[in-house]
Amino acid sequence: MDVLIGINGGDEVGELISLAGWLRAERDLQGAVQVVRRQVREAELGAALDVLSVAVGSGGVGVALAQSLSVWLGARRSDIKITVTANGRTIEVDAHRVSDPVRLITRVLESSDGSES
DSSP states (O other), X not given: OEEEEEEESSSHHHHHHHHHHHHHTSGGXXXXXXXXXXXXXXXXXXXXXXXXXXXXXXXXXXXXXXXXXXXXXXXXXXXXEEEXXXXXXXXXXXXXXXXXXXXXXXXXXXXXXXXOO
C-alpha cells in the first residue's frame, strides 16, 4: 500500500523536502519514500504540489511511519498540517492541535488494510 503525505501551510516546498529527508533517514523507511506529483483535480488551476509517497507493507512500517511523522511535526515551529491519505481515506493532522498524532495516523493506516479500530 502507498501512503500519500502532503503539507499544508508555511513553506510547503521547504517543509516537504525536510520531511522527505527526515523519513528517508529512518531505518524502517529507507527506500520506501519518494516525492511524486499528485494529479491535478478538476477544480484546481495549474500544477499540483508534490506529495510524498511511502510504500508501507508489513513488519511495523506503518507504526514507524506514524511515529516518525509525529516526531517531525512536533519539531515544527511554523503552523503547518500534514494530510495522510491511505486507501481512499484522508486525515489532516495539526501537531499543535492534536494530542495524539501517532494514534490518529495509525488508525488511518490500519483501516486501509480492512481492519478498522
